[in-house]
Amino acid sequence: MSQSTSVRTRPIAEHLFTWPAAEPRLIGARCADCGARTFPAQAHCPRCTSTAMNEVLLPRTGSLWTWTIQGFRPKSPPYRSDDTVETFEPFGVGYVDLEGELLVEARLTESDPERLVVGAEMELVVVPLYHEEDGTEVVTYAFRPVEGAGS
């Protein structure tokens, strides 16, 4: 997804995903001792307790492992959005299996339960989440179904 230079944008947090980028990637960590991966990156391995963790870019495609639809507006805080209780639109949430390296939880761009199926091919995108008071657009990562993947 390309970003406009006329609108100030910022990622929702640093070190979550590469941005700006034509093909954004999530930033994780890989344990040099046992190979376990984490997202976000962290300094200790939760599997073998090693501290030899290196940052890695995670695969940008994967398959949908499970999903749901968030049917009500989450309490705010912590939720942030330009919407209100009246204008809230349900959104999809799922875990995507990134080529067997790890499963990442994310918002989905699809929110129709008829169009979400376990095993569907998904790809990483960066999408607008909300605007700050000064107009800055805050973006986050999400997964969308790969078009033409037959799901």
Added chain:
Amino acid sequence: MSADVAVVGIGITPFGRHEGVSGLAQGAAAVRHALDDAGISWRDVQFATGGSQDAGNADTMVNVLGLTALPFFNVENACATGGSSLSVACSLIGSGAYDLGVVVGFDKHQRGAFDPNPSDWGLGDWYGEVGLMLTTQFFAMKIQRYLHDHGIAPRVLAKIAAKAFRNGSRNPNAWRRTPLTEDEIAGAAMISHPLTQYMFCSPGEGGVALVVCRADLATRYTRQPVYVRSTVVRSRRFGSFEVFSPWLAPDRAASPSVEAAQAALGEAGVGPEDVDVAQLQDTESGAELMHMAETGLCEDGEQEALVDSGATEIDGRLPINTDGGCIANGEPVGASGLRQIYESVLQLRGDAGDRQVPGGPKVALTHVYGAPGVSACTVLST
């Protein structure tokens, strides 16, 4: 089976909403009921354990119960608060330090879904801003995958919730006492697909207390002691699918419920087939379904046939959540674990009235599960 500890008194306050009554006051009221049940006074109590998640420090209730200088250990462990409090009490009695104590759990939550702060759970603020900081999503995604893996039809979720409201209608202390049809439940507002409003429990209020003592002293206080055969708390392992997880390892490990239940049954020297009545964490009806298998009471995928056959009803082969569970009682986090113990003791005493399991149940299993991946299981017997 041998036991170090017996439950000789139980007390509960009605679960639900109580405007103007603090959670602490509900806990203290439950303690008084438990003391009356055991025929003792607060002055006789040598120690206390207990806690709440959102309703204050348990040990401050000495202000209303009496300033007797007893040691009071605050225990707060999310959904496992009750199980952890009982576990601590059993260790204190088992070690020989004390003979007689009180265990109390209570809570009072705001209306609506829980709104935890991401930083309290080791997560960045972004996780909550995006809209992922919801336990409801976790349970929905776990049951969604489970139904897929085991070929279970979603309609069973409404059937389990209908049982909860039906059992709740027979429980004078339950919050939701009006039976609902499966169609009403399945057709209610979709909270988090595939789970509707009436398949979820709601955060609520309530208090429960127990009087526990050295097993060999139990008949001083009651003619019907119920023995704590085991009480086990477990946290998660690498690879288990847990609430508030931005990522999961590719290889699934078993839930902490599996280890807690296996250890509790093992320490008690019984098998799943010996359990006469079970109280399982039913944050939503899919949780009850999955926890049936995680606690070893059935195999993965067997649940649909068991539920359809009526096996999990009060008069079935394997009665589950006989008091209506969290779905009918609501979820005061600090109180729910002890509510399960209260219900188990009533059932084992034969005092459960309209909802009594027939045939004189002898062995009861309780199970709680909650964020961030903690489970507590208890085996009780006559």
